[in-house]
Amino acid sequence: MDERAAGPDEPGRAGVDASVESVFREERGRLLASLARRFGDLDLAEEVASEAIEAALVHWPVDGVPTRPGAWLLTTARRRAVDRLRRDRTYAARLAVLQVEADRADPAPAADADGELPDERLQLFFTCAHPALPAEDRGALTLRCLAGLTTPEVARAYLVPTATMAQRIVRAKKKIREARIPFRVPGVDELPARLPGVLQVLYSIFTEGYAASSGPTLQRSELAEEAIRLARILRRLLPAEREPAGLLGLMLLIHARRAARVDAAGALVLLADQDRGRWDRAMIEEGRELVRVALTGGPPGRYGVQAAIAGLHDEAADPTTTDWPQVVALYDVLFALTPSPIVALNRAVAVAMRDGPEAGLALLDALADEPRLRGHHPYPAARAELLYRCGRFAEAAVAYREALEQVGTDPERAHLLRGLAAAEAGSRDG
Numbered sequence: 001m002d003e004r005a006a007g008p009d010e011p012g013r014a015g016v017d018a019s020v021e022s023v024f025r026e027e028r029g030r031l032l033a034s035l036a037r038r039f040g041d042l043d044l045a046e047e048v049a050s051e052a053i054e055a056a057l058v059h060w061p062v063d064g065v066p067t068r069p070g071a072w073l074l075t076t077a078r079r080r081a082v083d084r085l086r087r088d089r090t091y092a093a094r095l096a097v098l099q100v101e102a103d104r105a106d107p108a109p110a111a112d113a114d115g116e117l118p119d120e121r122l123q124l125f126f127t128c129a130h131p132a133l134p135a136e137d138r139g140a141l142t143l144r145c146l147a148g149l150t151t152p153e154v155a156r157a158y159l160v161p162t163a164t165m166a167q168r169i170v171r172a173k174k175k176i177r178e179a180r181i182p183f184r185v186p187g188v189d190e191l192p193a194r195l196p197g198v199l200q201v202l203y204s205i206f207t208e209g210y211a212a213s214s215g216p217t218l219q220r221s222e223l224a225e226e227a228i229r230l231a232r233i234l235r236r237l238l239p240a241e242r243e244p245a246g247l248l249g250l251m252l253l254i255h256a257r258r259a260a261r262v263d264a265a266g267a268l269v270l271l272a273d274q275d276r277g278r279w280d281r282a283m284i285e286e287g288r289e290l291v292r293v294a295l296t297g298g299p300p301g302r303y304g305v306q307a308a309i310a311g312l313h314d315e316a317a318d319p320t321t322t323d324w325p326q327v328v329a330l331y332d333v334l335f336a337l338t339p340s341p342i343v344a345l346n347r348a349v350a351v352a353m354r355d356g357p358e359a360g361l362a363l364l365d366a367l368a369d370e371p372r373l374r375g376h377h378p379y380p381a382a383r384a385e386l387l388y389r390c391g392r393f394a395e396a397a398v399a400y401r402e403a404l405e406q407v408g409t410d411p412e413r414a415h416l417l418r419g420l421a422a423a424e425a426g427s428r429d430g
Contacts, residue, residue, distance in 0.1 A: 027070040029146045029226075033124040034074055037183045039081055042145060042173045048084070052077035120183075121146060122233055127176065127183045129197035137172035142201040144169050147223060149208060156213035156408060191238060198234065199247050199303065202227050206251050210258075214408035218262055224255055242294045246304030249290030253310035256283035268411040272319040284314045305334045324354040341370040349382055357389040377406035384419060393426035 028049070035045035052073045066072040128142035140158060143149045155165035175181070186194050209224030231248040238244050260274035291311050294304030309330045316322040331347035344367055352360020364383050373379040384399035400420035407413050 027073060028148045029121045029124070030070065031074055031077065032145055033120040033183075035077055035081065036124055036127070036145075037120050038078065039085075040183065041177055042141075043177075044081055044084070045077075046145070048077040048080040049073070051080045055080075122230070122237075123183050123185050125198055125201060125230065126185050126194060127181055128172070129194065129201050130176070130181050131194065131197065132179050132181055133172050133175055134168075135197070137168045137175075138197050139201045139204045140165055140168050141172040143204055143208070146201075147205045147208065147226070153208065153213050185237075192241065195234075195238065195241065195243065199243060202231050202234070203247060203250075203303070206231075206255075210254055212409050216410045217266060218268055218409055218411040219258060221258060224251070224258070227251060228255060242297065243301040243303050245290045246294030246301055246307050249287040249294060250303050250307035250310055252283045252287035252290065253307055253314050256280040256287065256314060262411060266411055268415040270415075271313065276317070279314065284311075287311065287314070300333065300337070302334060302337045305330055305337065309334070319353075322353070324350060328354050341367055341372050342376075344370075345373065345379055345382065352386055352389075357386040361386040361390065375406050377403045377408070377412070380406070381416060381419075384416075384423070388419065388423055388426070391426075393423045396423040397427060 031049050031052075032042075032045050035049060036042055039045060055076050056069070056073060060066070124146060125142060128145060129138045133141070136158070140154050143154045144151065151166050151169060152162045154169070155162040158165065160168075206224050206227035209220045209222070209227060212218060212220050228248070228251050231244065231251055234244045235248050256279050257271070257274060259280070260276070260278040261269055263269055287307065288311050291304065291307045294301065294307060300308075309327055312323050312327050312330070327350045328347065331343065331350055335343045335347060345364070348360045348363035348367070350360075351363055361383065364379070364386065367373055367379070380399045380402040384396045384403060387393075387396035387399055397420055400416055400423055404413060404416050404420065407416060
């Protein structure tokens with residue numbers, strides 16, 4: 001633990017701060033999972049993890065960044081937790097009972113042949129997705145604890161006010177503590193029933209990574225890649241289950257386009273305009289094989305169907321050769337599995353590509369009163385584009401302005417502003 005890199009970071013405090021931020025971003029999930037597994041309390045784990053970071057900001061500029069910074073943070077956080085429990089005997093006794101029960105159900109993992117402990121983040125995923133928690137709290141808590149999203153970012157992902165999301169996260173932590181939910185991976189017999197919640201959590205994390213809810217960039221690739229890594233773990237854990245294969249395939253088929261989604265300046269490039277030569281063909285091939293696995297051997301699941309849709313886009317040489325009738329047919333299947341307004345929105349866009357903008361616009365207008373689409377900028381943005389294609393420029397400008405009030409990232413905002421300018425110009429000329 002005391003082995004150090006060669007002296008303090010030369011660029012000074014700013015360089016050390018950047019190192020701390022990088023390490024914490026990389027190690028946060030692992031650190032929280034280990035602390036939660038050890039002490040059985042998420043609030044305590046988050047508090048001492050933050051204290052460990054503060055300690056690093058004090059010590060690393062003087063002593064140098066540790067060779068194993070993650071281990072340093074974990075050791076420091078554990079010491080802070082022990083000190084706190086010593087001061088609060090009642091709290092310590094309650095956590096001790098929780099830990100004994102957790103160890104009895106699922107003993108602490110042993111080191112492998114290389115002396116490395118198994119990754120405990122998967123345990124935390126299943127705990128956060130426990131069926132004792134309300135469905136809307138599971139993904140929110142996991143995004144907060146494992147993905148490191150802020151509460152406003154989680155709120156945007158779930159289309160609810162920030163205050164509402166903050167209450168959900170507090171409520172979920174309290175439920176885990178009071179219901180004595182263990183921090184463990186369920187047994188083989190429990191996994192099929194627990195799996196859908198974990199898959200939804202992983203997909204939510206990937207979605208935030210692929211299309212960030214806010215900020216200066218369109219994508220948070222590190223977050224998407226973390227979701228893919230965790231999906232691979234699930235796939236290995238449940239090789240006979242088809243939906244983990246479908247989810248992993250979906251992620252890969254979408255993530256394969258990441259390099260072409262923005263230009264050199266970071267501006268958004270729509271799917272129809274992307275340089276498909278920049279797509280990751282190896283990732284696409286792996287994703288297509290996973291689609292085959294997901295759709296073979298029984299009724300299709302939601303992730304397998306979504307992966308098949310993504311695969312049709314990736315297989316097309318250009319937008320004109322995309323099999324839009326098949327895309328619409330797959331959306332029909334998906335809507336039967338998950339009849340949500342988000343699926344209906346995507347289906348309407350596909351219908352517009354198959355049958356023309358008027359047909360798609362009629363379907364979008366039928367969704368105008370859906371509560372879950374309020375504040376969801378892709379809905380007015382899609383309407384704006386179809387209205388523009390129909391030559392209804394003044395209405396398109398109104399829809400673009402509505403989308404601009406809701407959009408979160410700078411590249412999407414710039415794209416909508418360009419669309420608004422074109423609609424206003426069309427309206428003047430018309």
